[in-house]
Amino acid sequence: MFSVIVLLFSLYHSFTFLSLAGVIIHVKVLDRPVPSRLIVLSQFALWAVASVVVGFVLIWFAR
Amino acid sequence: MSIRKDVLPIDGEVGRRPGGARRVAYPHLIYWFLFAQGGVVAALLVPVHVLIQGILGPLGIVPVVDRHYDTWVAMLGNPIVKLYLLVLIAVPFFHIAHRVRYLLTDFGVKSAKSLPAQIISYGGAVVITLITIWVLLTTVPIKLG
Numbered sequence: 100m101f102s103v104i105v106l107l108f109s110l111y112h113s114f115t116f117l118s119l120a121g122v123i124i125h126v127k128v129l130d131r132p133v134p135s136r137l138i139v140l141s142q143f144a145l146w147a148v149a150s151v152v153v154g155f156v157l158i159w160f161a162r
Numbered sequence: 163m164s165i166r167k168d169v170l171p172i173d174g175e176v177g178r179r180p181g182g183a184r185r186v187a188y189p190h191l192i193y194w195f196l197f198a199q200g201g202v203v204a205a206l207l208v209p210v211h212v213l214i215q216g217i218l219g220p221l222g223i224v225p226v227v228d229r230h231y232d233t234w235v236a237m238l239g240n241p242i243v244k245l246y247l248l249v250l251i252a253v254p255f256f257h258i259a260h261r262v263r264y265l266l267t268d269f270g271v272k273s274a275k276s277l278p279a280q281i282i283s284y285g286g287a288v289v290i291t292l293i294t295i296w297v298l299l300t301t302v303p304i305k306l307g
Contacts, residue, residue, distance in 0.1 A: 102216030109212055113205040150210040157214050161225035161233050 200257025
């Protein structure tokens with residue numbers, strides 16, 4: 100039960116923190132600013148990739 | 163160095179040199195760097211650990227590396243895993259330290275900006291970092307190869 104509560108709070112942190120990336124990060128490519136929506140999407144994609152990699156390691160090395 | 167007018171001043175924490183020039187806020191540079199890094203680590207890595215090691219593993223839905231002594235010891239002997247665990251555990255505490263201190267500041271607690279408050283919050287994170295290093299170095303010997 101404790102882990103479920105912790106998971107909810109950590110997901111809340113992840114969602115709010117990564118959503119703010121579009122406000123914080125300003126990147127220019129070919130002298131044109133990258134849209135904040137694209138930056139937020141890349142952050143969420145990075146989160147998904149990191150989760151898959153870490154999850155894979157945690158489960159794979161259990162064998 | 164130009165100062166943007168839309169950026170709020172850091173009252174009471176950034177002093178001025180005797181001539182009146184602004185002093186570079188080196189402590190803030192470090193606090194904000196650790197705050198940002200801790201936030202990123204907590205956002206990207208913590209949920210999957212909680213989900214797999216805290217919920218799915220104990221429920222027996224998936225096998226997890228830390229559920230058995232032999233697999234966990236083999237994993238923890240790797241220096242890269244030790245370094246990863248140090249970052250995963252220690253850095254978010256600097257994020258928490260900064261966040262709680264500024265939460266208290268936003269609530270009007272003026273002493274949250276004081277030097278003792280900084281020592282307690284960031285010092286606490288440093289203590290946790292040192293304890294983490296000690297635990298990681300004294301539990302399973304480092305194995306190379």
